[in-house]
Amino acid sequence: xxQYFSMLLIAIGIYGLLSQRNLVKLVISLNIAxxxxxxxxxxxxxxxxxxxxxxSSVNRTSSLVFVDPLPQALVLTSIVIGxxxxxxxxxxxxxxxxxxxxxxxxxxxxxxxxxx
Amino acid sequence: xxxxxxxxxxxxxxxxxITVLNTETEDKAGIPAYxxxxxxxxxxxxxxxxxxxxxxxxxxxxxxxxxxxxxxxLVTSIVVNYRSFDTLGEVTVLFISATGVGLLLGGGKxxxxxxxxxxxxxxxxxxxxxxxxxxxxxxxxxxxHLTPGGGFPGGAIIAAAFLLMMLTDEKRRAPxxxxxxxxxxxxxxxxxxxxxxxxxxxxxxxFLPSGTIGELLSGGLVPVVYSVIGLKVxxxxxxxxxxxxxxxSDES
Numbered sequence: 001x002x003q004y005f006s007m008l009l010i011a012i013g014i015y016g017l018l019s020q021r022n023l024v025k026l027v028i029s030l031n032i033a034x035x036x037x038x039x040x041x042x043x044x045x046x047x048x049x050x051x052x053x054x055x056s057s058v059n060r061t062s063s064l065v066f067v068d069p070l071p072q073a074l075v076l077t078s079i080v081i082g083x084x085x086x087x088x089x090x091x092x093x094x095x096x097x098x099x100x101x102x103x104x105x106x107x108x109x110x111x112x113x114x115x116x
Numbered sequence: 117x118x119x120x121x122x123x124x125x126x127x128x129x130x131x132x133x134i135t136v137l138n139t140e141t142e143d144k145a146g147i148p149a150y151x152x153x154x155x156x157x158x159x160x161x162x163x164x165x166x167x168x169x170x171x172x173x174x175x176x177x178x179x180x181x182x183x184x185x186x187x188x189x190l191v192t193s194i195v196v197n198y199r200s201f202d203t204l205g206e207v208t209v210l211f212i213s214a215t216g217v218g219l220l221l222g223g224g225k226x227x228x229x230x231x232x233x234x235x236x237x238x239x240x241x242x243x244x245x246x247x248x249x250x251x252x253x254x255x256x257x258x259x260x261h262l263t264p265g266g267g268f269p270g271g272a273i274i275a276a277a278f279l280l281m282m283l284t285d286e287k288r289r290a291p292x293x294x295x296x297x298x299x300x301x302x303x304x305x306x307x308x309x310x311x312x313x314x315x316x317x318x319x320x321x322x323f324l325p326s327g328t329i330g331e332l333l334s335g336g337l338v339p340v341v342y343s344v345i346g347l348k349v350x351x352x353x354x355x356x357x358x359x360x361x362x363x364x365s366d367e368s
Contacts, residue, residue: 008130010133011126014129015123046153054189055329068155068160070194076266087214
């Protein structure tokens, strides 16, 4: 079920990327799609009744059934890179908004002059 | 019209992505059904039993010592031990994006003046909460190999403490020493990798004794590297926040 939900999030993100014209909204759509991808990657490592992949004083040995730790490690990487991309995109949007006076794609396209 | 076409395209994408699910069968690899993942057919099993190099004993909390990696948190053992090179790349990506934000928005000497006045109660409360948040962040990245957490969440908590300071004090800026700390921490990570190359023969390989699983001083390089990453990420995210709060305010 959660896998269908994450696919739905990816689809919502794609819809936002295609339909919105505001640059900030595009970044938000990108983030929604990214959350969907992250959820999906974590979900393929889930095992029914699996434990948190931490050996602790409660779950003492490595022979217990743990969920797959590898997708979680990869999603950690993905989240951090998502933060970097979002920060850089927002900085670009601030610069565009200052120099062009607008962050709307239609207005940016018409004022550029190169468009037909 | 545009929205309709976008909705149709995203619906097609959704249907296409749905077809990928539940495709694993006996003779064909694919995405397993939710909850049916089989660790024994994946490389992760070796990460769980810490047997990538062939060690085949059971890992027991508080008993096993000198295992392949001494980290009790299996995710951490992957992030900063088995796939540490990956993490070096990840830290580099974060560094480049922080530099990019600084290049695009930098040059602001003063904070942007906000109209909203902060109440004295909030200001005083933030002064009490900030040191606690900083302590929590440091705790999270020092214990990254034992409990959930690690360098990246710890750094994010430190940056949150800095954000709290910035929200309640209009004149607060990031100390310029943070950039120096960030650079030196990145350099330390690379130097630790080179030390592993010289001592153990492989870049970023663990060369410290890995200790008993579950103790604070265990895991060899893992707590060292995670402390380095925690300080670096904290400094970097604080720098991004500072850049965003001061963007070009001396022009107007």
